[in-house]
Amino acid sequence: MNIELLLALVTGAALFGVGIYGALSQTNLVMIMMGVELILAAAMVNLVAFWRYLHPDAAAAQMFVLIVMTVMAIEMAVGFGVAIARFRAKGSVEMEEAAELKG
Amino acid sequence: MSAQAFFIGFFGLASVWFGVVVFRTHSMMRSALALLFSQTALGALFLSMQAEFLGVLQIMMMATEMSIMAIFMVMFMMDPGGLGEMDMTHQKRLSLAAGFVAFAAAVAAAVFVDWGPVASVAPDAAQQTHDLGVELLGRSMLIFETAGITILTAMIAATAVAMPPVKRIRNK
Numbered sequence: 001m002n003i004e005l006l007l008a009l010v011t012g013a014a015l016f017g018v019g020i021y022g023a024l025s026q027t028n029l030v031m032i033m034m035g036v037e038l039i040l041a042a043a044m045v046n047l048v049a050f051w052r053y054l055h056p057d058a059a060a061a062q063m064f065v066l067i068v069m070t071v072m073a074i075e076m077a078v079g080f081g082v083a084i085a086r087f088r089a090k091g092s093v094e095m096e097e098a099a100e101l102k103g
Numbered sequence: 104m105s106a107q108a109f110f111i112g113f114f115g116l117a118s119v120w121f122g123v124v125v126f127r128t129h130s131m132m133r134s135a136l137a138l139l140f141s142q143t144a145l146g147a148l149f150l151s152m153q154a155e156f157l158g159v160l161q162i163m164m165m166a167t168e169m170s171i172m173a174i175f176m177v178m179f180m181m182d183p184g185g186l187g188e189m190d191m192t193h194q195k196r197l198s199l200a201a202g203f204v205a206f207a208a209a210v211a212a213a214v215f216v217d218w219g220p221v222a223s224v225a226p227d228a229a230q231q232t233h234d235l236g237v238e239l240l241g242r243s244m245l246i247f248e249t250a251g252i253t254i255l256t257a258m259i260a261a262t263a264v265a266m267p268p269v270k271r272i273r274n275k
Contacts, residue, residue, distance in 0.1 A: 001214070002221040004108045008152065009213035011115030015141075017206030018122040025198035026126065027191050030176055034138050038122050041145055042209075044161075045115075052152040054218060056225040059238035063246070065157050066239075069164060070250040074257040076168060080175055081261030088267065093179050096193060 008049035016042035029086065029093040033079045037072060044068050110151040118144035126192075131176040139169035155228040156235060 015038050022035025044065050051061035083093045090097065121141035125134045142165035149158035192198075226234065239247045 001218070004105070004111050004152075005218065005221060006213060007108060007111045007115055008148070010210055011111070011119060011148065013206050013209030013213060014115075014119040015122055015145075016209050017202040018119065018126070019202075020205045021198045021202030022126045024201055025192045025195055027193050028179075030131075030172065030179060031126070031134065031191065034125055034134065034172070037138065038125070038141070041118075041122075041142060045145065045148065048149050048152055048154050048157060052154060052225055053221045056222045057234075059231070059234040060243060062154065062157060062231070062235050063238050063243045065154075066160075067246065067250055069160070070254055073164075073168070074254055076172070077254075077257045077261040078264075080171075081264040083175065083179060084265035087179055094191075 002053055005049055005053040008045055008053075012042045012045035012049070014042075015039075015045065027094050027096050029079065029083050029095055032095065033075065036075055040068055040072050040075070107151060111148060114144045114148040114151055118142075118148060132173060135169055135173035135176050138172070139165060142169065153225045153228075154231070156232050 019035045019038030019040075019042060022038060023032050024035075026032050026035060047061055047065050047068065051058065051065075055061055086093050086098065118141050121137045121144060124137040125141065128134055128137065143162050146158045146160075146162035146165065149161055225231070
């Protein structure tokens, strides 16, 4: 197997693992968003690696990366909107205190 | 080992290391900066893989995004400097196990899947940008436009959610 492709995929796997840990372990909304950012970053690394080493002539692979970047920006915008609303209502963005919708 | 493999390994390691630092420091400012460095290392990783346009875009976009995140960190956190060393985690063991299982599964997929023939050369930077432009304004135009509309909708929705409630005065 190509060593460069393997290195890139292992980097993506490590970022994915760290992101999962962050998203599950943090109690603060902004920190949870950071975990999600790392998960999306892992997806981008894999997409770029697949484009470069498997299909360098397919520009659609690069387009997918742009879509993932858009998803990151949307996640940030909506997340901070929710954070402001939550902070205004409760004075905190701690997610352990946000159990109103729990069944 | 080729120079490309060395730089991919180096920037990959830097990206993962700063990603880990995000959740290990008590200071929220340091967390935001560590995420900025992690994403910048990722941009450098893209440049190492000869994806010039995406690498530069990643660095530019993440520099602004993470600066905004740092401002929000200071605004919302009870202890942004981390001087009190507050623990803001829960279900640590479960999270660690989930993270490790996800990492192991992804590495197993990377190692054991037959990815087929590997391309040795990539198109040059000008050709890549040209091809991406043709792709965006041709076959993938609908997806690209949908992404644009979605981000506009998200911006309006986020602003609407963040606005303070209007106090209505009843005229009776």
